[in-house]
Amino acid sequence: MxxxxxxxxxxxxxxxxxxxxxxxxxxxxxxxxxxxxxxxxxxxxxxxxxxxxxxxxxxxxxxxxxxxxxxxxxxxxxxxxxxxxxxxxxxxxxxxxxxxxxxxxxxxxxxxxxxxxxxxxxxxxxxxxxxxxxxxxxxxxxxxxxxxxxxxxxxxxxxxxxxxxxxxxxxxxxxxxxxxxxxxxxxxxxxxxxxxxxxxxGLSSTKAVYIITEHAEEMMKEIRDRLERSCTLQHVEGGYSKKKFKQIKCVITRLEESKMKETIQDVDPTAFVTVYDVTEVRGGNF
Known part of the structure; x- marks a missing residue:
């Protein structure tokens, strides 16, 4: 332009x-x-x-x-x-x-x-x-x-x-x-x-889910298969333990939240999960 x-x-x-x-x-x-x-x-x-x-x-x-x-x-x-x-x-x-x-x-x-x-x-x-x-x-x-x-x-x-x-x-x-x-x-x-x-x-109809798990690859596969959502993977470190982890970020709709929780529970019940309201989503394949 x-x-x-x-x-x-x-x-x-x-x-x-x-x-x-x-x-x-x-x-x-x-x-x-x-x-x-x-x-x-x-x-x-x-x-x-x-x-x-x-x-x-x-x-x-x-x-x-x-x-x-x-x-x-x-x-x-x-x-x-x-x-x-x-x-x-x-x-x-x-x-x-x-x-x-x-x-x-x-x-x-x-x-x-x-x-x-x-x-x-x-x-x-x-x-x-x-x-x-x-x-x-x-x-x-x-x-x-x-x-x-x-x-x-x-x-x-x-x-x-x-x-x-x-x-x-x-x-x-x-x-x-x-x-x-x-x-x-x-x-x-x-x-x-x-x-x-x-x-x-807005009414925050979308949510961002952050998952810290030791089964990151399996988790992303299940999210992709069950919810048809892609994920972003980040490498993080525990502030006290200094242990290395993988953190998954995925943006979903409000209606998919319960299915996401079910998927996380099936793959890794001990995963650390945080969920945030998202005001707006642009770009990508959302």
Whole structure:
């Protein structure tokens, strides 16, 4: 492929990612305006602060989301790169514009006394939108970027700082929606974070199996015959015993896991086995 074709292909991929991120912003806005906000439930991060600011000042939510995120986009440009900043700007603009357009749409769920259902549905919707953005190289909320920067200056991990910053956000939320609203907002944020993780990482339908055994050749033969899977062989050494071993690595689907365990048990019941979830598999003959 020529340089011109490669450049054109990269632009097409960037355009496709930008389009998906815009859709993600639209989905997130729908979750906010049609589910969470009408039921006095907020989101975390910059969006949560924007919701509170909108309630306090009467300014449009979309305007506050756009303005408050500006320094975080600049931070992302400095810390991560130009493409990330561009894609994040598209996503935040989509979220801001969509919330303004949907501000007066009727709530799809409005159940008195059943805010847990509201938070679950709202968390799933906004988690889907944010997950699409993150999976495609952008972001709809700047608080994660702040946590990454602070983790380099303070003796705390990124996840700890994200939790701390959002605890502050939910305290602020309680001044508008009350303690119950703040707690439900925390639940919605937790559900959204889990949905984001699933969309980013997938459901891990494939697994990598590592087998340390003294019967490596026989083991690989049985795996090939029974599961029709190829293996990679590595030479390893015991850290304490200094004894030489052979380690087999094989990638299988979730449905093949029980058959793999049965094969290992038949060949070498004393084999040392570790199994890991695999996010993505490319190439080879998988």
């Amino acid at each position: 020529s340089k011109a074709q490669t450049k054109k292909s990269r632009k097409a991929i960037l355009f496709a990612r930008g389009l998906i991120i815009i859709i993600g912003g639209f989905i997130t806005a729908y979750g906010l305006e049609a589910v969470l906000i009408p039921n006095s439930v907020s989101d975390g991060g910059v969006t949560g602060i924007s919701i509170v600011g909108s309630e306090w000042t009467g300014l449009p939510l979309g305007l506050l989301i756009a303005v408050i995120n500006i320094p975080f986009v600049y931070l992302g440009y400095k810390q991560i790169g130009k493409n990330f900043a561009i894609l994040s700007t598209l996503g935040i603009a989509s979220l801001a514009i969509s919330t303004s357009m949907m501000h007066h749409i009727p709530s799809i769920i409005e159940i008195e006394g059943d805010t847990l259902l509201v938070t679950a549905v709202g968390g799933i919707i906004i988690g889907t939108g944010m997950g699409l953005a993150l999976r495609n190289g952008g972001a709809l909320d700047g608080i994660d970027m702040l946590a990454v920067l602070l983790s380099r200056k303070l003796p705390f991990g990124t996840s700890d700082l994200i939790l701390f910053l959002n605890l502050f956000v939910f305290i602020v939320v309680s001044t508008v929606f009350g303690l119950k609203g703040a707690l439900m907002s925390g639940v919605a944020y937790y559900i959204a974070s889990k949905v984001i993780h699933i969309i980013e990482e």
